[in-house]
Amino acid sequence: MRQQGEQIGKLHEMMARQTAAATSMPRDPPTPVAPVAPPPAMAAAPVTAVPPAASGSSAPIPSELGAEKxxxxxxxxxxxxxxxxxxxxxxxxxxxxxxxxxxxxxxxxxxxxxxxxxxxxxxxxxxxxxxxxxxxxxxxxxxxxxxxxxxxxxxxxxxxxxxDSDRRKIKENFRKLKQGNRSVREYEREFTHMINCVSDLVHGDRDRAEVFEHGLRPEIFKTVHAFRLKTYEEVLDRALWVESGNAIARDEREAYKREKDREKAKKRPAGGSAGQSSSKRPPRPQRS
Structure with missing residues (x-):
């Protein structure tokens, strides 16, 4: 027991000496840390601006091309x-x-x-x-x-x-073109047919209306001309209207004439021998 106590005491003394030695030793100053320089600023790469697509661009989109086809x-x-x-x-x-x-x-x-x-x-x-x-x-x-x-x-x-020979011939015939005994629709078909073949026969709608109007039959032209119409469609429509009215009036006149003829036939005395005998006077009696 005695020996153990001595050993414990020696250990305490060693620990005390080590602690005193550590305290008495001078401490080295901390090594200064060199400041780290900031990295150099990188130059910004130029950015190319992309212009927006124009709204009226004529370049067709593939989907539009497909739809059009x-x-x-x-x-x-x-x-x-x-x-x-x-x-x-x-x-x-x-x-x-x-x-x-x-x-x-x-x-x-x-x-x-x-x-x-x-x-x-x-x-x-x-x-x-x-x-x-x-x-x-x-x-x-x-x-x-x-x-x-x-x-x-x-x-x-x-x-x-x-x-060119046919063109000249049509021009000559066009200058002589009149309605004559044809209907307005028949006259209009030939009139339009010639103009479609030779476009310079008339100059504008007003000229076309006047030329067509002057080719109408006199009784139709007189009525149509009185309206002083300006467009070709108006002249054609009025000419058809006048022609229709004239046809109705003509039919009415003919119907009236037929009716009068029938009435005259009814009033006329019957022919033949009976009619002749009735018209004679009775014979006179003979004198004695």
């Missing part, structure tokens, strides 16, 4: 379903050309064809020499079918298939 195909399918007349151009006859153009225009109206589709659809009806002419005309003029108006197309076709 489908619409064009549907228009062509509808057009072909009505079996439109073909045109081969083998004979250069103005009446044939004008008749074909009129048939096209009537069909366009019936199926509500858009203006931008008319030339493209009509060109599908070309055959033979007409097809060759159209292909060559497009190449020579660098034409895009979608940009050609119907009026331009009509003029090009008539210019190609309408000889």
């Amino acid at each position: 489908e619409r064009s195909l549907a228009a062509l399918t509808t057009f072909k379903r009505f079996n439109p007349p073909t045109f081969d151009g083998d004979v250069k006859d103005p009446w044939t050309v004008e008749t074909w153009l009129s048939a096209m225009e009537a069909l366009f109206k019936d199926i509500y064809t858009l203006e931008k589709d008319k030339v493209r659809l009509a060109a599908h009806c070309f055959e033979g020499s007409a097809r060759m002419w159209w292909d060559q005309a497009r190449k020579n003029r660098s034409l895009d079918t979608a940009s050609v108006t119907w009026e331009t197309f009509r003029e090009m076709l008539l210019l190609e298939y309408f000889p």
